[in-house]
Amino acid sequence: MTPDSWVPVPDNSPFTPHTLPYGVFAPEDGPRRVGVAIGDHVLDLARALGDDTFARPTLNAFLAQGRTRWQQVRADITALLTDAARRPDTEPALHRAADVRMYLPFEAADYVDFYASEHHAANIGRMLRPGQEPLTPQWKHLPIGYHGRAGTLVVSGTEINRPWGQTRPAGTETPSFGPSRKLDIEAEVGFVVGTGTALGTSVGVDDFADHVFGVCLVNDWSARDLQAWEYVPLGPFLAKSFATSVSPWIVPLDALRHARTAPPARTAPLQDYLRDGKDWGLDLSLEIRLNGHLVARPPFTSMYWTPAQMLAHMTVNGASLRTGDFYASGTVSGPGPDQRGSLMELTWNGQEPLTLPDGTTRTFLEDGDEVTISATAPGPDGTRIGFGQVTGRITAGPRTAPADATETR
Structure with missing residues (x-):
């Protein structure tokens, strides 16, 4: 069972630590980048993981990396959001969802x-x-x-x-x-x-x-x-x-x-x-x-x-x-x-x-x-x-x- 997140997650939130969906967002006056939703927040993955793959305006570069990579990143994000010891380094990468703008998350091919x-x-x-x-x-x-x-x-x-x-x-x-x-x-x-x-x-x-x-x-x-x-x-x-x-x-x-x-x-x-x-x-x-x-x-x-x-x-x-x-x-x-x-x-x-x-x-x-x-x-x-x-x-x-x-x- 996935442990609780140190990020507050409202009872009616669709985005618990079991979900961790990916999207593309932009903070106010900032560039588009890849994030993961948790409760009422969005985690900036480029900053949290130190990976420029996520400092891009679509998910496509990450999508192309394949299933093994997808699973590893999901495990890494879960650890960041559920291990209280990781909170001091991770919390600065969180944005309130109400303060960001969402975009089409991938560039569609067909x-x-x-x-x-x-x-x-x-x-x-x-x-x-x-x-x-x-x-x-x-x-x-x-x-x-x-x-x-x-x-x-x-x-x-x-x-x-x-x-x-x-x-x-x-x-x-x-x-x-x-x-x-x-x-x-x-x-x-x-x-x-x-x-x-x-x-x-x-x-x-x-x-x-x-x-x-x-x-x-x-x-x-x-x-x-x-x-x-x-x-x-x-x-x-x-x-x-x-x-x-x-x-x-x-x-x-x-x-x-x-x-x-x-x-x-x-x-x-x-x-x-x-x-x-x-x-x-x-x-x-x-x-x-x-x-x-x-x-x-x-x-x-x-x-x-x-x-x-x-x-x-x-x-x-x-x-x-x-x-x-x-x-x-x-x-x-x-x-x-x-x-x-x-x-x-x-x-x-x-x-x-x-x-x-x-x-x-x-x-x-x-x-x-x-x-x-x-x-x-x-x-x-x-x-x-x-x-x-x-x-x-x-x-x-x-x-x-x-x-x-x-x-x-």
């Missing part, structure tokens, strides 16, 4: 988004293809995904400008151009790749932890009306490429040992390269809040495809990995009506408006709406591992913050 929830895929199928089989024929044989736009990944707190594009309203023949009227959320979980691979090689499911450094939260904003008009036959494009929000803290895989679980039972045979012998399902509990109101609790444990299977499929054709590659799970939805990870599902494509506790209703997002996604996972001895949160507010005007900056703590 971005892939999957469609790994059976419940989400089936709900969408029932809405769009009524009277037909809700899942497409290949869905249970391979993790479906698409290549997104790495350049529009933004950190939590960045305002989301309502996208414009072509739509074709029902009953019309000619498309129109204007702002999306069906702007939606997708509560997802993201995975950050550390070590790369050579072109022409693949990553097996059992090698997942050698390449993926850690886990974060994602909101893959989606313009459903743009998507409906553009996505046949090549899939998502402008409806999703305008912004994808990422939480500022990356929880290392080594913090999630107690969250690992077997995926749901398979109802179709798997190819050998997708047989996950190490049970890389994850027991994460997500919460979605709209304007502060809890609207859904999606369980990641219900996801049909594991992150290890997603990575194996992503590389089985010989596609190479690069440090900073990023992939997301797709919308996390469970079997219950209150476990759906998108407004499209929660309101059944606008047919069943969602009533909020303040009496207002929503089908899709309105200007000024703020969405916050948070999550926890089991830790050792009944503790909880926290992921912090990913937040975004919808605006009709230009973004008011840099695409990689946030004032969300």
Whole structure:
């Protein structure tokens, strides 16, 4: 069991000594650098460890060093924060989280988004293809995904400008151009790749932890009306490429040992390269809040495809990995009506408006709406591992913050 930290950690803090997530921060009037969250503080790793690897504006240099190094640094940080004898030398490297600004923690190389929830895929199928089989024929044989736009990944707190594009309203023949009227959320979980691979090689499911450094939260904003008009036959494009929000803290895989679980039972045979012998399902509990109101609790444990299977499929054709590659799970939805990870599902494509506790209703997002996604996972001895949160507010005007900056703590 990890001992208590000498740094004060509030009872409701997501960032205990069991978590120790990594992010990129800047103190007031200071340069960006890598830090680790502990309670209401951020530890400056370059100063605390005396290592210039962490005096950089992204995590990428550290990510490229590989799993052995990741584990050693985590052990070193744990010792710094739990050994009272190390306090005099370490305490000067602590910053109050309220006094720093957070940035996108890694420089993204490529971005892939999957469609790994059976419940989400089936709900969408029932809405769009009524009277037909809700899942497409290949869905249970391979993790479906698409290549997104790495350049529009933004950190939590960045305002989301309502996208414009072509739509074709029902009953019309000619498309129109204007702002999306069906702007939606997708509560997802993201995975950050550390070590790369050579072109022409693949990553097996059992090698997942050698390449993926850690886990974060994602909101893959989606313009459903743009998507409906553009996505046949090549899939998502402008409806999703305008912004994808990422939480500022990356929880290392080594913090999630107690969250690992077997995926749901398979109802179709798997190819050998997708047989996950190490049970890389994850027991994460997500919460979605709209304007502060809890609207859904999606369980990641219900996801049909594991992150290890997603990575194996992503590389089985010989596609190479690069440090900073990023992939997301797709919308996390469970079997219950209150476990759906998108407004499209929660309101059944606008047919069943969602009533909020303040009496207002929503089908899709309105200007000024703020969405916050948070999550926890089991830790050792009944503790909880926290992921912090990913937040975004919808605006009709230009973004008011840099695409990689946030004032969300």
